[in-house]
Amino acid sequence: MIIGIDVGGTHTDGVLLSGDTIIKSAKIPTKKDNLYESVIKALDSLIENTNPSKIKRTVLSTTLTTNAVVQKKTSPVAVIVSAGPGIDPKFYKTGDYYFVAKGALDHRGRELLPVDEQEIRQVSEDIKKIGIKNIAVISKFSPRNPSHENQKEKIFLANFKNIFKGHNVSGHLNFPGRINTTWLNAAVYDSYEIFFKSVNKSFIERGIKSPVHILKADGGTMPLEQSLKFPAQTIFSGPAASVMGALPSSDKNIDSIILDIGGTTTDIAVLAKGVPVIAQNGIKIQNIKTLIRAIETRSIGAGGDSFVRVENSKILAGPERKGPAMAFGGGFPTPTDALVFLGEINEGDFEKAKKGIKSISEKINIPMKETAEKIVDITAQYIVDSFNSMVSDINNKPVYTLHDFLDGYVLNPQAILVLGAPAGVFAKRIEKLSGIKTLPIENFSIANAKGAAMAKPTCTVTLFADTARKKAYAVSENYEESISSNYSREDAYAKAKALLYAKAEKMGANMKNIEIETIEDMSFNMIRGYRSSGKNIRITLQVRPGLVSA
């Protein structure tokens, strides 16, 4: 049996699955200042009368990290960077203590300026005096050569335990993104560690010995133990759970849109033949660029409670929400009121909804029924326009090779799946306006928890080899090897694949049906003069998000 628990903003949902059948579900209010308690409450209600040894796997999706960032409840971090030629690193100041140290590497990882160990020792003493406990060390171009970060870590180890290194975050080149992501891991570490320890303890106390996994932003899972090193990866696992929850209802042969229609916002995601489209280069949180891979989602200000008013004799809806619908005690008309008035929602106070619709209808001089229809259509049209523009943006992502330009995958959605409270009533309008078959997903909150429960582990490996420097690195795996000048693309690919397999196994993947996807596979001849001086090889492989087979 599998357990899935999705800690949402207002509710915590849980399911107990046998195969893909829900045996039991739980729904409790989320206690915002104690997410751990919410997890355990949901867990206890699920495992009541169940032999704990029968539970083979548990997956948790929490908003802990997101909350810490949004509520600015992060721990102080000392950030030590070194840059070399390029944009002045002072512009990337992050954290409570920010120091630009000596040392520089170039785009191939060659040393331009060595680390000044004396300087770092001094910095280490200074930070200790200030009393900051968590350290983030980031060098420009560290994915090409992690030695400077490692050298600094060694010095900091004399005074500190929690040192986060930039190259462990991602093999992707993006210095500011790497600074932010490393800082984020260090900044949420303390609160995450408390949560992690409590959860671990409680599971042992209840006799559950099977592994506990954490849902990541990319819709994959990682073992609880692993998540301690990269707590930032749990950010946005809520939207990821929704998308994973919609997966069982999607058709693997076509592209689909997933809409999660809430009161204030609608979240949009896209499936390419049943697989979520991933933002490979990382997402932003609170306008901070990170290198955290995540399911590509777009949140728009359109929902059941969008504020409806008339401006210049035109009906407008959203993006802001001014409270609940009038039918549910709010002060302003909303799309929900229109649906109550039209008799499509049989809840709430009909008279109050009617009053709201009447106020709009009088302003534009259109009968009430027509007005209500218009309000719903405007909202649905905004949602349709937004997902069309999202699909077009994904299709128009920059590409860097002829091959990708000419033969790149072009999304052509042929189905829409709608989650959320007003899903059913919006679905048919969205279908009419978009001309795409639209299906509501019932029991969507349980679907989220089920999506989390059934999510497979994901992981990615980036390998960089430079045969002129005779070095191969997969920095996030702490892999470094001296290679010969005969090292080939095939060697690099095989190595990357082996590293990915090892990582997937560590992540708890079922190795029997592992599917590898190539993200980048390039080998360049480096010509100096008229001769080849070596090869510059870049391989990135990933295990895509998906559901465990029942």
Next chain:
Amino acid sequence: MLKAKNKTGLVFFPAFDWAIDPTHPEREERLLYTKDQVFEEGIMDIDGIIEYKPLEVTKNEINRAHFCVPDIESVTTHSHFISAGGAKAIAQKFAKGEIDKGFALVRPPGHHAMRVVHGGRGFCNINIEAIMIEYLRKEHGYKKIAIVDTDCHHGDGTQDVYWHDPDVLFISLHQDGRTLYPGSGFHDELGGPNACGYTLNIPLPPNTSEEGYLYTIENCVLPILDEFKPDIIVNSAGQDNHYSDPITNMNFTAQGYAKLTTLLNPDIAVLEGGYSIEAALPYVNAGIILAMAGIDYSKVMEPDYDPKNLKESPETMKYIKNVCEKVFDVWNSRHNLKKKIYGNDPIFKRKRNIMYDTDGIYERQFQYITNCDKCGGALKIDSESDRGWKITGIHAPVNVCEKCLLQAEAWYKESNSEINYFHDNKNDRFERKKH
């Protein structure tokens, strides 16, 4: 947090799977380290910098700038359509007001491609700036255009395409043609009879460094641009004036390129040459992008940058000032030059021999242009190559007057070469007939 003062669009198309041949300077690897640097700097995430996917140009968009012999397919690869399409994408976003400035960081380059194309010359097959400019003129109504070519090699292709057009001011700064390919670009190349003084060449001596180059921009190029008052300034942003470039002999720097971009303040920049792919391009490109966006670039420099080693000698400075004087002479006397140089025939004729170094082709041309004070004139080109092609190309510019258009039509009617082209940019009419 960094924020761009100017909303800046970028098209980055390094064509990682395209080369002229595996060891050619124009090979897969050329923009690899530039991509590494630009992405590691996080430039694409800066607020106000937007990366766009290139478009593909259509055949008729190419026809506006070229007569391709025997046809477009034979002298291009798909990469050329996308490279030109990258420049077009930037032009489109600019014309629609989505961006304040734009840079097409694309390859292959184009500024050696002339109006008639028998093959590749100077690594170029079709002229990506010219195709972009004709797009801006036809689709977005731009009238007066200035092109400043800062590639180290004379932009002889762009010069050829706009030789007769007084609405397009072409200024090329380059290493003196007596010391570098293509061996042209002297003061006396100053435009055809209808556009005298609207082609300006500034041949700079070898070893020109920051001081001399920036002096030329400030004291020669900028005053001329001020007087011309273009609707748009396009920079053919070659990067081979760099001190580390393997195929040229100049002493320019990443700081120099960034400052040049700030001074020149182009609306659109299009990458041309630049073959010091590790020591120069990563820093030069980062510098140009930041300069366009109005972001601090004071720390963008080569790892081995040392201004002391690159100081301009007094002799070089003196020589450069003299070059600038000569350019001013041409510009200031442009209204009197036509009579003096070309006389007053109803139709002018010129003969040219053109070499295609990349593909090893020789071409012989006779050009005929109507004498017109109202437009750029109707142009007829009889061209034959040692590959055996004989063609006649008739071109009516987008600003063509009625009389010259009639002449162009009459020429086409009577033309009887192996292939005859009629390209009327004003009405987007592109016809061809065979004999």
